[in-house]
Amino acid sequence: MPLRFTLRQLEYFVAVGEAGSITKAAEQVNVSPPSISASIAQLEAEFGVQLFVRKHSHGLSLTAGGRVFLKEAARLLADADALHDIAGDIAEKVRGPLAIGCLLTFAQIVLPTLRMKFERAYPEVRFRQFERNQGQLLEMLQRGEIDAALTYDLELSQDTTFEPLMLVPAYVMLPQGHRFASKASITTEELADEPMVLLDLPYSREYFLSAFHSQGIRPNIAERTGDIAVMRSMVANGFGYGIANMRPLNTLAPDGKPLVFVPLEGDLRPLTMGIALPNAEHRTQTVQAFIDHCRRFVVEQGVFGSGRVVE
8 A cells, every 4th residue: 555644744743743833843844834734634634533632722732642643653753764874874875863962071162163073074964962961971872862972981881882082181270370370280189278169070070089089188178060161260260279181272261260270190090081882783874974073073173282182
């Protein structure tokens, strides 16, 4: 029996089902509302079911049958996307969806330019980005919600592959004029009594504190924040020092006040920034193209003023 509906009609139906409104769905898929209304009417006529209950003041609501239809239509569209990707791999083309996570502590430094250059090189890729902390990124990888994550080699599981890009040693962030600002390096012993602004994120916090605990030192934590931009501004305004790995591209805090960066001396291992991926026997052409692009990118960018590229 020949099919008398299209994937495009299913796409419009799913958009309306998820948005609850033809107007909102039309904005999302960039077509006119009458085109979406016509597609839904054709689907209802083809399958002989009512998919929506029309409400003048509240848009559309899925019927019981419509909810079942929505689930299967979304699955069919996902399968069609996967088939498209397989065809792209066979033809050795870089195309299709690509979901990339990025550690939020350096996403603002790395991701926008990296993505812009990647999309220029591969215009057929549909790129989605997610900025999360380390714990969230690892969970998203395990659930298959992202294809890869730009992050550090912190607490990676055995079912994760890590492609290293660059080594980034820890540094101490200080306000301009601090008594340690002119030093060539700083030890944890020297920082013991200084107020600390801790970057309080899963796995990151344990990494930074280990520099002190391994020496039997209890740092003087004066402030905590989960936002590295806030940490930089608090440091610049004299609330304490901070520790991080990826340096910003300039020496100014977000509020415009100057910062000084001094290497942290001691046994704290440098972090490796790289690409975390689910273990898999086969990588799509698109994922491999992204990995190769990242390798070129860190070389071209001069590793962001710190660390060294991993060969």
